[in-house]
Amino acid sequence: MRVNLLGVVVVGAAALAGAVIAASLLTGRERRAASEGPGVSPAAAEIGAIPQQGIVLGDPDAPRTLVYYGDVQCPYCALWDESDLPGIVDEYVRPGELRLVFRGLAFIGAESDLGLRAVLAAGLQDKGWNLLNLLYANQGHENAGWLTESSLRRFAASIPGLDADRMLADLNAAEVESELADSRAAAQAGGVEGTPSFEFGPTGGALSPVSQEELESALAG
Amino acid sequence: MTRAAVAVLAAAGAAISAYLLAARGTPICSTGGCEQVQTSSYAHLLGIPLAALGLAAYVTLLASALSRSQIARAVGAVVALASVAFSVYLLVVQVAVIGAVCEWCVASEAVAFLLAPAAVVRVVQ
Numbered sequence: 001m002r003v004n005l006l007g008v009v010v011v012g013a014a015a016l017a018g019a020v021i022a023a024s025l026l027t028g029r030e031r032r033a034a035s036e037g038p039g040v041s042p043a044a045a046e047i048g049a050i051p052q053q054g055i056v057l058g059d060p061d062a063p064r065t066l067v068y069y070g071d072v073q074c075p076y077c078a079l080w081d082e083s084d085l086p087g088i089v090d091e092y093v094r095p096g097e098l099r100l101v102f103r104g105l106a107f108i109g110a111e112s113d114l115g116l117r118a119v120l121a122a123g124l125q126d127k128g129w130n131l132l133n134l135l136y137a138n139q140g141h142e143n144a145g146w147l148t149e150s151s152l153r154r155f156a157a158s159i160p161g162l163d164a165d166r167m168l169a170d171l172n173a174a175e176v177e178s179e180l181a182d183s184r185a186a187a188q189a190g191g192v193e194g195t196p197s198f199e200f201g202p203t204g205g206a207l208s209p210v211s212q213e214e215l216e217s218a219l220a221g
Numbered sequence: 222m223t224r225a226a227v228a229v230l231a232a233a234g235a236a237i238s239a240y241l242l243a244a245r246g247t248p249i250c251s252t253g254g255c256e257q258v259q260t261s262s263y264a265h266l267l268g269i270p271l272a273a274l275g276l277a278a279y280v281t282l283l284a285s286a287l288s289r290s291q292i293a294r295a296v297g298a299v300v301a302l303a304s305v306a307f308s309v310y311l312l313v314v315q316v317a318v319i320g321a322v323c324e325w326c327v328a329s330e331a332v333a334f335l336l337a338p339a340a341v342v343r344v345v346q
Contacts, residue, residue, distance in 0.1 A: 006344055009295050013302030020274075020303065021310045024266050075262050108257060109320050142261055142319055194256040 047133060050093060052126040055179065057100040058093040066219070067101045067207060069187055069197040070132075072115035072147070073108040077196045078136040080212060085133075092219055099203060102132060103183040105195055111147040114171070118152045120179045121170035127162040131155060223346065224286050226339040227297060231282035234332040238275035241325050254321030261319050263311075271311075275329055278304055282336065294343045301340035304333040 053060055066088070070077040092098035104119060106112035115135055122131040134155050140146025149168055156164035170176060186192075190199055190209060200218050201207035210218045241259070250256070258264065264271055278300050285297030308330035315322050 005291070005295060006298075006341070009298040009341070009344055010302065012295075012299040013306065016299060016303035017306035017310075020266065020307050024263060024310070024314075075264075108261075139262075142263075144318070 047089060047129050050089065052123070052129055054123045054126070055102040055104075055120070055128055057089070057102070057129045058098060059096040060099060061203070062093075062096050062099040063203055064092075064098050065101060065201060065203045065207060066098055066215075067103055067186070067190075067199040069103045069105055069183075069190075069192050069195050069199075071105050071108050071112050071195045072119065072132065072135045073112045073139065073142050074195045075139065078139045080196045081133060081136040084212070084215070088215075088219065098219070100129075102128065103186050103192075104180070105183060105187055105192070106180075107195070109143040111143045111145075114149075114152070115147045116180070117171045117176055118147075118156070118167060120176045121167045121173065122156065122159070122162055123179070124170055124173065124175055125162055125166065127159055130159045130162065131167075134159065223339045223342045224289075227301075227336060227343065228283060228286035230332050230336040230339070231279045231286060234329055234336065235276055235279035235283060237325055237329045237332065238272050238279055241272035241329070242270060242276060250324055254315075255323040255325060257321040258315055258319055258323035258326055263314050263319065271326075279332075282340065285340075294340075298337075298340045298344045301333070301337040305337045308333045 047057065050058055051060075052058075070081075088098070088100075093100055102119070102123075104116040106116045119128050119132045119135070122128045135147075138146075138155065153164045153168060156162050156167050187197075190197075190207075192209075196212060198210050198212065198215055199207040200210045200215070244259075266274060281300050282297050285293045285300070287293075311326065312330060315326065
């Protein structure tokens with residue numbers, strides 16, 4: 001009787017564990033990555049008509065600056081990009097009140113590094129924010145092969161005005177290397193330990209760390 | 222004796238899960254891997270944070286330890302064994318896929334490994 005009960009327990013546990021593991025493997029970002037063709041980020045339309053210079057989105061003379069530290073593979077960054085960024089761009093960047101500076105970090109692995117280099121290389125053509133948003137909208141599982149030179153070529157080809165060949169040729173360009181080093185140094189100086197992280201303040205003045213939750217009130221203040 | 226062991230370990234596991242849930246992506250972690258693991262796409266299952274699932278599992282185990290009924294023992298053992306299997310999977314994901322280890326998650330997984338034998342003994346004894 002006890003042995004039978006143990007058998008039932010083992011079968012039940014195997015079924016429960018199998019269901020949970022299967023759900024973990026099958027759900028989440030894989031579904032989005034597997035969809036055909038690059039998806040479009042809600043911020044894409046907002047960003048389209050706004051001037052960019054390298055890693056800076058918006059009027060370079062805007063009185064206030066928001067520095068955004070992000071990793072292209074970080075799911076919370078993709079959530080922020082999807083939920084908060086469009087409103088910030090529409091309300092503050094478009095009217096010329098705020099400039100957004102992207103400080104890319106690659107702490108999730110090799111594909112973070114490749115994706116970040118592509119964003120910085122696209123930034124050399126002033127299309128970095130477009131590519132960043134496209135990558136977030138199509139984010140796949142960490143280091144599972146969603147970011148390769150061929151997928152980046154496909155993403156880049158869908159952005160008007162971005163030369164995909166030139167972007168791929170610039171992945172290891174000196175400007176990209178120096179941007180990577182600058183971001184790492186800025187993150188270290190600012191005590192940034194994870195992404196997304198933000199620093200906010202007057203352009204050219206001292207910037208202070210601000211949490212994602214405080215961002216809205218800081219910008220409105 | 223085994224009942225007390227299940228109860229104590231379940232309470233410890235619940236405390237760890239509750240901390241992970243409260244820290245939401247930024248637990249204090251000496252390896253630096255917690256954030257990476259907790260912000261990965263594997264940290265949620267059908268939109269539910271894994272820490273919440275862990276908390277639910279440990280609370281179920283704690284409740285099973287409070288009862289002497291055969292049903293409670295069986296439910297406890299099912300949850301405990303499934304937790305072991307899922308913990309093995311999560312350890313593999315951390316090491317082989319994400320490439321970072323979250324020590325609080327490992328602590329919770331260690332509790333699952335320790336708790337399972339006691340929960341199984343409660344069924345067969």
